[in-house]
């Protein structure tokens with residue numbers, strides 16, 4: 001699963017990327033035309049996994065992961081897109097969701113204008129989609145009228161999408177369109193789920209509630225530069241620093257967790273002496289398919305899943321106590337795995 005970091009030039013994309021990943025990619029002091037894309041894999045913080053790990057004491061503890069890509073400069077509020085549409089699309093096509101970074105700090109004396117910047121980037125996504133969509137509609141219309149092929153239903157959906165975009169709205173807000181398999185293939189940018197990161201500094205800028213946005217907007221507010229600096233300290237130093245400043249867990253943890261959620265992912269766990277591990281799966285995945293995330297043999301030879309919820313395991317203190325209390329269930333292949341389930345797959349190949 002991959003998230004692409006987008007935002008107006010100089011909004012702090014690379015800074016946030018560094019904060020998230022502990023990388024040290026060069027922040028461009030707002031240099032125009034400088035393009036780099038940075039990619040990193042990040043562990044999804046999960047206190048339940050840490051707890052399980054301290055109980056089972058395994059050789060390895062493996063977190064779920066997400067990838068972030070900082071695609072480099074994209075758009076300036078005054079001048080619009082600085083890269084070609086093709087370039088933007090090529091970079092963003094493979095990502096599953098967007099992290100939209102909005103500047104909410106003073107830069108070289110220029111006060112933040114998060115409302116303007118937010119809208120400028122959003123318009124850019126919408127316009128890019130509209131350009132692509134118009135071409136598709138034209139082609140499909142021709143196919144249907146001249147060659148008597150092509151799917152009229154698809155055309156109808158595309159026309160609907162066009163109406164939404166022309167009205168200045170993002171497709172992600174219309175799930176029946178954004179989630180339609182016919183439309184998904186096009187990978188429209190404004191149809192991708194999106195988190196808005198308000199990159200803030202104390203005493204300047206607006207609060208999340210001051211921004212006029214659709215009320216289903218997912219926001220995370222954080223101090224990008226500070227978090228980046230903390231991410232580059234050793235864990236012990238960072239911890240001390242956080243304590244001193246009265247900060248709790250890194251704000252980026254919340255962003256990573258939100259990313260995971262935004263992608264519609266939950267985690268189940270497997271536990272043992274060798275390994276305690278979180279497995280990311282889509283919500284509402286049946287047990288047999290979830291077993292396939294571990295190994296294809298487990299899916300093929302699936303018999304039953306032995307399931308105990310994390311909360312029950314913690315409440316009863318051990319697997320055997322939970323079992324005695326009847327909290328360990330045997331579930332069949334169609335059982336929908338829940339977030340926090342601890343699974344042991346019985347299989348036969």
Ligand SMILES: Nc1nc2c(ncn2[C@@H]2O[C@H](COP(=O)(O)OP(=O)(O)OP(=O)(O)O)[C@@H](O)[C@H]2O)c(=O)[nH]1
Nearest residue numbers: 009010011012013014015027028029073105224225
């Ligand atoms: N004061 C302050 N400055 C920041 C913050 N985040 C980023 N900056 C500064 O803003 C400038 C741009 O940050 P970058 O992270 O390079 O922004 P970017 O969006 O990657 O820039 P481009 O790739 O050029 O579009 C740098 O000088 C950063 O140090 C912040 O939270 N507070």
Ligand SMILES: [Mg+2]
Nearest residue numbers: 013014028072
């Ligand atoms: Mg950058």
